[in-house]
Amino acid sequence: MNIDLTYELTILPGRDRAGNPEGFDRIVLRPGDTLSIVGPTGSGKSALINDIEVLAQDDTATGRSILVNGAEPPEEMVRDPAKKPIALITQNTRVIADLTVTRFLALHIRARDTDAEELIAKTIALANEFTGEKVAAGMRMTSLSGGQTRSLLIADAILIGQTPILLLDEIENAGINKERVIACLRDFRKIVIFVTHDPYIALITDRRIVMKNGAVECVLEPQGRESAILSKLSDMDSFLWNIREKIRSGEVIAESTRNPIKKMVIFA
Ligand SMILES: Nc1ncnc2c1ncn2[C@@H]1O[C@H](COP(=O)(O)OP(=O)(O)O)[C@@H](O)[C@H]1O
Ligand SMILES: [Mg+2]
Numbered sequence: 001m002n003i004d005l006t007y008e009l010t011i012l013p014g015r016d017r018a019g020n021p022e023g024f025d026r027i028v029l030r031p032g033d034t035l036s037i038v039g040p041t042g043s044g045k046s047a048l049i050n051d052i053e054v055l056a057q058d059d060t061a062t063g064r065s066i067l068v069n070g071a072e073p074p075e076e077m078v079r080d081p082a083k084k085p086i087a088l089i090t091q092n093t094r095v096i097a098d099l100t101v102t103r104f105l106a107l108h109i110r111a112r113d114t115d116a117e118e119l120i121a122k123t124i125a126l127a128n129e130f131t132g133e134k135v136a137a138g139m140r141m142t143s144l145s146g147g148q149t150r151s152l153l154i155a156d157a158i159l160i161g162q163t164p165i166l167l168l169d170e171i172e173n174a175g176i177n178k179e180r181v182i183a184c185l186r187d188f189r190k191i192v193i194f195v196t197h198d199p200y201i202a203l204i205t206d207r208r209i210v211m212k213n214g215a216v217e218c219v220l221e222p223q224g225r226e227s228a229i230l231s232k233l234s235d236m237d238s239f240l241w242n243i244r245e246k247i248r249s250g251e252v253i254a255e256s257t258r259n260p261i262k263k264m265v266i267f268a
Contacts, residue, residue: 006031007068007085007164009052009191014063016215017044022064024216027209031164031189034182036202039211045195048211049167052193053088054078062214087157089150090169095141101152102137108160119160126155129180132245147175154181158188165191172198177241179204179234200233 009029013022029035037045044062051064055073058065068077068085077083095104105120120137127135130151135144144152150171157163166185171194172178182204185192194201202208208220246253 006189007191008070009165010067010070011048011052012065012067013216014051014058014060014065016213018213020215022215024219027216027219029165029191029193031191032186033191033207034186034205035193035207035209036205037193037195037209037211038197038202039217043211044214045211046169047214048209048216049088049169049193049195052165053086053167055084055086085163086165086167087153087161087163088167088169089153089157089171091146091171093153094146094149095144095153097141099141100137101135101139101141101144104141105156105160108156123152123155123159126159126184127151129184130154130177131175132177132241132248133175145175150176151181154185158184158190163190165193167193167195169195170197172196172201179237200230200237203230203233 008031011027011029013024013026015021037048039045047060047062048064050056051060051062052066054060055066055068055078056062056064057072057078066073077085097104099107101124102120105123106116109116109119124135124137127148128151131147133145133148135148135152141149154166154168157166178198178201182192182201192205194205196202203222203226206221208222210217210220243253
């Protein structure tokens with residue numbers, strides 16, 4: 001476990017799809033940093049996140065290199081998944097092993113100390129802060145929904161794997177309370193990168209990498225200038241979340257349900 005280690009990641013530029021050099025010098029990521037990657041489909045968002053995940057050394061289609069703590073990462077960190085400080089969770093991430101939630105988490109707890117039971121309970125409780133469809137200890141991993149699986153894997157990466165760097169590729173679609181996830185990842189001082197089409201996630205992250213034609217087009221740092229619209233988006237999101245949960249539990253949505261959208265100011 002990498003309990004006391006802090007990591008700094010540096011992305012060095014590669015080439016766009018036409019082979020032109022990317023127009024940035026370096027992008028440095030430190031603990032607690034949150035970034036989003038935005039851009040149209042096919043613009044190279046997943047390729048960038050994959051470069052980070054494989055710790056590319058000018059050996060992928062993009063020609064980018066990733067430094068860990070300012071240097072080329074040691075060979076064993078690249079080869080051995082257990083030594084890699086990075087977790088990638090995508091929309092398609094599913095656990096195919098036919099295990100219960102408890103057994104799956106227990107397998108991740110390498111040092112089987114007396115705390116194992118408590119750590120499993122804590123991880124399930126954290127996952128349940130992220131998802132409205134509750135995860136229970138005895139459920140089978142293969143029966144979890146996409147939202148439940150992603151919630152559990154994020155909680156697992158935070159509490160059990162203690163992974164310092166999380167890459168989340170378009171995880172926003174349904175079943176995850178984004179606000180809770182982001183607040184929690186910040187509290188735990190993770191480096192978090194979201195590939196996203198979700199305006200709330202794009203606006204709440206400190207930096208926004210805009211992709212075009214396979215290359216980083218620019219890195220935006222709005223520094224609070226978007227906070228007014230962000231709080232509106234947050235209201236709208238929690239409104240939607242509540243309605244979704246009520247529908248899920250079989251309620252009829254009454255007229256009186258507070259609607260923040262009515263109070264929306266349109267920002268030109
Ligand atoms: N800089 C690049 N050079 C060459 N091919 C690239 C580059 N960036 C992305 N690609 C390729 O283009 C395709 C689309 O990129 P992808 O990252 O999947 O886009 P997105 O995730 O934004 O939809 C992929 O096959 C990817 O490998
Ligand atoms: Mg993609």
